[in-house]
Amino acid sequence: MESGISPRVKVQRHAERGNYDPGVIHAILDEAFICHVGFVVDGRPVVLPTIHARIGDDLYVHGAAANAMIGACDGQPVCVEVSLLDGLVLARSVYNHSLNYRSVVVFGEAREVRDEQEKLRALTALVEHVLPGRSQGSREPSPSELLITRVLRIPISEASAKVRQGQVSDAEKDMDLPYWAGIVPLRIVADEPEPDPALAPGIPEPDNVRPERVMARAAHRP
Amino acid sequence: MESGISPRVKVQRHAERGNYDPGVIHAILDEAFICHVGFVVDGRPVVLPTIHARIGDDLYVHGAAANAMIGACDGQPVCVEVSLLDGLVLARSVYNHSLNYRSVVVFGEAREVRDEQEKLRALTALVEHVLPGRSQGSREPSPSELLITRVLRIPISEASAKVRQGQVSDAEKDMDLPYWAGIVPLRIVADEPEPDPALAPGIPEPDNVRPERVMARAAHRP
Numbered sequence: 246m247e248s249g250i251s252p253r254v255k256v257q258r259h260a261e262r263g264n265y266d267p268g269v270i271h272a273i274l275d276e277a278f279i280c281h282v283g284f285v286v287d288g289r290p291v292v293l294p295t296i297h298a299r300i301g302d303d304l305y306v307h308g309a310a311a312n313a314m315i316g317a318c319d320g321q322p323v324c325v326e327v328s329l330l331d332g333l334v335l336a337r338s339v340y341n342h343s344l345n346y347r348s349v350v351v352f353g354e355a356r357e358v359r360d361e362q363e364k365l366r367a368l369t370a371l372v373e374h375v376l377p378g379r380s381q382g383s384r385e386p387s388p389s390e391l392l393i394t395r396v397l398r399i400p401i402s403e404a405s406a407k408v409r410q411g412q413v414s415d416a417e418k419d420m421d422l423p424y425w426a427g428i429v430p431l432r433i434v435a436d437e438p439e440p441d442p443a444l445a446p447g448i449p450e451p452d453n454v455r456p457e458r459v460m461a462r463a464a465h466r467p
Numbered sequence: 468m469e470s471g472i473s474p475r476v477k478v479q480r481h482a483e484r485g486n487y488d489p490g491v492i493h494a495i496l497d498e499a500f501i502c503h504v505g506f507v508v509d510g511r512p513v514v515l516p517t518i519h520a521r522i523g524d525d526l527y528v529h530g531a532a533a534n535a536m537i538g539a540c541d542g543q544p545v546c547v548e549v550s551l552l553d554g555l556v557l558a559r560s561v562y563n564h565s566l567n568y569r570s571v572v573v574f575g576e577a578r579e580v581r582d583e584q585e586k587l588r589a590l591t592a593l594v595e596h597v598l599p600g601r602s603q604g605s606r607e608p609s610p611s612e613l614l615i616t617r618v619l620r621i622p623i624s625e626a627s628a629k630v631r632q633g634q635v636s637d638a639e640k641d642m643d644l645p646y647w648a649g650i651v652p653l654r655i656v657a658d659e660p661e662p663d664p665a666l667a668p669g670i671p672e673p674d675n676v677r678p679e680r681v682m683a684r685a686a687h688r689p
Contacts (some may be wrong), residue, residue, distance in 0.1 A: 278552055278653075281503040283514035290534050292505035292514050292548040303635070309480050326514040330500055330655070335676065338606040339594050340616070342563050344501070348516050372561050376651075383646050384560040394562070413663050423576055424605050427662035429598075431491070431500075434656050438650035441635050448647050454557065459651055460485050 253352055254405035264406040273349045274299050277327035282306060284318045298370035304351060304399040305367035308449045315395040318355040325351040325399055333429040335420045336413040343429060345409050352403040358396040377462050378453040395447055435459035468621045475574055475628035485577040486628040495628055496521050499549035504528060506540045520592035526573060526621040537617040540577040545621055547573040555651040558635040559644045567631050567650065574625040580618040589618045599684050600675040659683035
């Protein structure tokens with residue numbers, strides 16, 4: 246992570262919401278289930294959602310061998326964005342309505358991972374990102390599965406977080422308007438696991454699929 | 468909405484998950500609180516999260532007058548992506564792990580809205596998108612607020628949805644492996660509204676901020 250803040254990642258609008266602390270950036274990346282990868286094809290922007298995983302200062306995404314995103318991104322600049330939505334901010338004025346959120350934008354050059362060991366580490370990290378412990382609770386990729394899977398590494402070389410928290414912020418002149426104002430918190434919850442109906446008898450439900458463990462997963466990453 | 472499917476939006480990977488029905492595409496756009504806008508600056512991709520609203524076959528996003536996104540997008544091709552996360556798909560093999568989701572990708576040329584009436588309609592739609600009824604429960608934008616706000620219209624001219632639902636899909640040879648398999652449903656919930664501590668006494672809490680109404684908001688859009 247560079248210690249300087251590049252103009253590209255500097256938060257312009259609501260600069261007070263900008264945060265360049267790697268700890269803050271990493272925590273948001275780790276908590277978000279999915280990311281949004283932006284890349285350029287024939288001069289035009291494309292954004293696709295996908296799972297990501299972080300190992301140190303690198304992000305990894307993966308796709309099938311024929312995946313258009315992977316081919317278009319290898320060796321090219323990409324932008325990876327994640328957002329966690331924390332609430333609705335309902336102000337007295339339409340103008341001051343907002344959301345509470347924690348978001349990160351990462352700029353970096355993507356490179357396909359060709360080293361077998363790094364590729365396996367990245368695929369393990371992708372499964373662990375979604376659910377810690379799951380790589381030990383499922384069959385590892387076979388050589389043929391590895392062949393038809395491609396992995397991209399994106400160094401978190403330029404990144405910024407943007408965070409809005411707390412209550413509404415109305416203008417002084419609006420404070421006496423006869424409108425309700427406040428926030429409505431939002432969060433993701435996991436519900437009761439639904440076992441595959443074809444599950445062989447006698448296979449116990451692992452602890453890590455319990456709803457409370459799924460929701461606390463960012464705190465349990467290796 | 469074009470009736471033909473352009474190559475750009477045709478779902479390549481897991482083509483069976485592709486859906487080009489405007490009704491399906493609109494429903495996903497309407498349910499998602501935020502979107503991810505991709506655009507190109509100096510040949511490089513940028514992705515930023517923001518609120519969107521749909522009126523018919525047009526999407527609208529907004530920003531402050533000095534907003535870098537708005538300036539960079541006016542007259543340019545953009546890509547707007549939204550994703551709804553519905554669950555973890557935990558297969559017997561690492562390879563068949565997946566997520567249940569509903570996502571949409573829209574390609575179109577963004578244009579700044581300069582007509583005052585359309586701009587006001589779009590800003591109203593943006594507030595109504597987040598919470599139906601809220602535009603009547605807050606002060607409308609003043610002329611000076613309208614001046615410092617810019618709105619982009621993006622026609623939903625090329626769009627596709629991609630949807631994965633249901634249980635795990637493991638290979639026949641993996642069905643007897645000693646691993647638990649199943650899905651963990653995920654959803655967004657709203658919690659109890661938190662009124663602004665500065666709220667004037669006697670202002671009642673409106674029905675539309677109740678958690679159950681917030682979660683059902685996509686069904687209540689005008």
